[in-house]
Amino acid sequence: MSLWRSLRAVTAVAVAAGLLLTACGGGGGKATSRPAPSTGASLSLSAANDLYSPTVLDVTAGQKVRLQIADIAVPHTFTANEFDVNLPVTQMGKQTIEFNVPVNASGDVPFFCTLHVGMGGTLKVEAP
Numbered sequence: 001m002s003l004w005r006s007l008r009a010v011t012a013v014a015v016a017a018g019l020l021l022t023a024c025g026g027g028g029g030k031a032t033s034r035p036a037p038s039t040g041a042s043l044s045l046s047a048a049n050d051l052y053s054p055t056v057l058d059v060t061a062g063q064k065v066r067l068q069i070a071d072i073a074v075p076h077t078f079t080a081n082e083f084d085v086n087l088p089v090t091q092m093g094k095q096t097i098e099f100n101v102p103v104n105a106s107g108d109v110p111f112f113c114t115l116h117v118g119m120g121g122t123l124k125v126e127a128p
């Protein structure tokens with residue numbers, strides 16, 4: 001009799017544990033073992049008077065950069081050859097572009113507009 005009772009108790013615990021595991025596994029998308037993905041950086045740039053400002057942007061190696069460019073009156077490009085970035089900036093007014101800073105990037109990397117001489121600046125790459 002007591003063995004039967006013990007078996008029933010063990011079974012009950014096993015079922016409860018199984019339900020718990022199912023509940024945890026069914027959540028989806030919140031795996032705690034995975035490192036949180038980098039949210040990246042949001043930076044702003046003005047293209048007023050066919051000049052980019054500020055002329056120095058701080059970025060981090062391996063980072064995804066969201067760059068909001070304002071004051072766009074004529075087409076420009078955002079070009080950083082060392083990062084293999086050459087993006088058209090052709091939405092009048094405001095445009096957001098995205099690019100990735102290579103993991104192995106370092107130092108000062110120039111950026112510029114291929115359409116306007118002197119329109120550019122420096123991406124200062126910091127280690128993560």
Ligand SMILES: [Cu+2]
Binds near residue numbers: 115
């Ligand atoms: Cu330009």
